[in-house]
Amino acid sequence: MKLQFSIFTKLLIIQYLSILCVSQDFDFFYFVQQWPGSYCDTKQSCCYPKSGKPAADFGIHGLWPEYKDGSYPSNCDPDGVFEKSQISDLISDLRQNWPTLSCPSNDGTKFWTHEWVKHGTCAESELDQREYFEAALKLKEKANLLQALKNAGIKPDDGFYELESIIAAIKEATGFTPGIECNVDPEHNSQLYQIYMCVDTSASEFIQCPKQPRKKCASTVQFPRF
């Protein structure tokens, strides 16, 4: 009798845990934007998209589902495919705001497919493919990072800026503290490379980061021209 009860209890616990797992696919998003000048300065081989040199503005890298413990899911749908037809009316917006810089020169489909298959498919409980790309475009407009930095006198002029003043400028403009990732150019300068903002699971509001992404920046960083 005692044994039967414990098996029953265990089954209940297993059932409860499986419901928890299904209902919570991820905890928040990192919305990652990238400075093209830094990508091109470091990766000797950056190539402009077929449509031409992107604007001197931050570009979207991705919208990544995250867990609070610092880990993240990826490639969640083994049958996941990117269907360009679902977002044909967003393509010109994506070209402008989510530009590819990889070589050889291409139209961006490869980068968008990679981001959707690797990261987007892990948010499918919240957003379908169209909603995923639309949400990212809206978030970029909302953050308006280049303007936030310009308002604080921080411009892509090859100058060096205090990391803390970059963080403060974005906090002032958006209300939230970003995570900053740097890279190192061939002259060993630490450069402003990617800016991470945290977003709620519906991909509509910035939130305070439950977990700050790791940073690799010097206390003073270069903001290269593009």
Ligand code: AMP
């Ligand atoms: P890294 O090793 O930081 O250059 O990252 C390489 C790639 O791993 C990124 O472009 C992402 O696709 C992925 N990655 C790294 N950290 C995360 C994270 N916290 N969440 C989602 N993807 C990540």
Ligand code: AMP
């Ligand atoms: P993660 O795997 O983001 O999602 O992204 C890492 C991959 O995306 C790497 O292969 C990077 O080289 C590539 N990547 C990062 N930024 C860009 C970009 N602007 N254009 C094309 N590929 C990129």
